[in-house]
Amino acid sequence: MIRVKSFFVWLTFYLVVWGASIFPLFEDLDQHIWRLLGVAFFFSLFFITPLFKENRQYLTISFCLQIGIVAFIFFPIETYNVNQFVLFIFVLLMAEATERLPVKQMVIVHLLSFLAIMVTFIFGSVSLMTFLFNIFFIIIVLAGFIFYKSRYVRYQYLLSQYEKLSSEFRTLKRRIVRDEESARQEERHMIGQEIHDSVGHKLTSLIMQLEAYRIQLETKDSPHVDRLKKLADESLEETRRAVKTYKQKEVGGLQGVMRLIRKLELESFIRVHFSVNHGAFAAPLTGEQSFTIYRAVQEGLTNMMKHSKTREAQITFDAPGGSIFRFEMTNPVKHTHNIKEGYGLISMRERLEKLGGGLETQRHEKQFILRGWVRLKERGDRHDSSASS
Structure with a gap:
């Protein structure tokens, strides 16, 4: 163009x-x-x-x-x-x-x-004066063109160097984020393995000793020993569940959502301001809910970069009452016509609705607002579902 x-x-x-x-x-x-x-x-x-x-x-x-x-x-x-x-x-x-x-x-x-x-x-x-004036004029114009070309070549060189450094910077940032994530995951594996090797083995040994003690008793029916053995079995099961959780990839929770958005922020040269209210950090988001929320925010940021000249957005997270988790993204816009939702936003709405939530867009003065929510599961429901699985 x-x-x-x-x-x-x-x-x-x-x-x-x-x-x-x-x-x-x-x-x-x-x-x-x-x-x-x-x-x-x-x-x-x-x-x-x-x-x-x-x-x-x-x-x-x-x-x-x-x-x-x-x-x-x-x-x-x-x-x-x-x-x-x-x-x-x-x-x-x-x-x-x-x-x-x-x-x-x-x-x-x-x-x-x-x-x-x-x-x-x-x-x-x-005339001689006209001829000399024309020659002098051309010499001045040639000098101006040569000066412009030298500055333009210098600008192109600096621009190429800037793009090269910018590319290396983005690569380095991605590598740092990847290394940090790998280090965190390795640390989680190490902690989980340590719990499994120490606490898990000791609990297993305790259960075996309680069983041996119960056999050595004159009567095999000992409610006190049975309660201790049951408590040890439950503790071992909780330990195994904790180890399994630690060894899984850390994707759930608001922290994971914010980390993914920060990674997108570095790669796309945008600036995102976060505001966390009403216990959003403690909200029991599942991995699927976290990923869907991230995708919805990513789609909003993509639309912002596509339809607006601004590279800055405000995102607010909250979980009022602990029953739903809400997010709201706002960014300034200059044009006045109505914004038509495309396939990306419609797809995000359908994914949020499957999780018991929804998505809506709103135009307010010179701002575009993207608002979404998901229904949170009770902690008891989460434990039940994990145990049954």
Whole structure:
């Protein structure tokens, strides 16, 4: 889109300058018809030039041909004197070459343009002061183009270095997040293994000793020993459940949701402000609920980056009463038309509804609000479901 706009800008400049330059030719069409054919050939090359934008050699040849055509069209003879507007045509050609060509090819076009200007005005019947003014003007313009090109090349170099460093920074950030997660998971495995090896084995030994003690008693029916053995069995089962939980990947809870959002924030160069209210950290979110909430927030941030120029959002989490978990994302918008929900938001609503929740969008003044919620399971229900599984 930017290249199309640039093409039409150059076309406008050329039409204005060429219109002023060839206007005297229409006074005697029979005498200057070949010059007008040259103008048509020039614009044919102008429209073909974008086809060679990736081939610098052909692009340089095209500019050189256009310079030769301009010098041929406006070369002064007895029946035609040089037109001062021709100078601006050469300036436009040099400016376009400065923008589209590398330094070496740009210098070739500039030197050829300078020689064409010199020849055109030397053979034209212009005064010495006009000739010197035109040469001085061209020298100033050439110096300006060279300065601009040097600054532009420097800018492109710095931009490439910035993009390279930015890519390395994002890679390093992802590696740090991945290493931290790996370290946490390794630590959880180590703690779980330690609990299993120490407490679990001791509880198993205690159960075996209680069973041996019960056998050694004169009577096999000992309620006190049975209660102790049952308590030891329950403790061992709780220990195994805790070890199993520690060895699982840590994905549940608000902490996991926020960690995933922070990772997305680093990768997408956005800024997210969090606000946690009403016991949201203690909310018993399952892994599925946490992942669905993260996906809903991710979809909201994606829509923000797609439909708004801002890169900043506010996210609020709360769990009022401990029965539902709510999240609300707000970001500023500039356009005033209504926002139509796409497939992403509709899909997120369906996933939240399957978890007993919902999703809604709202437009308030200059803000877009995405609000969602899920129903929380009671802790007893969670333990029952885990035990039955």
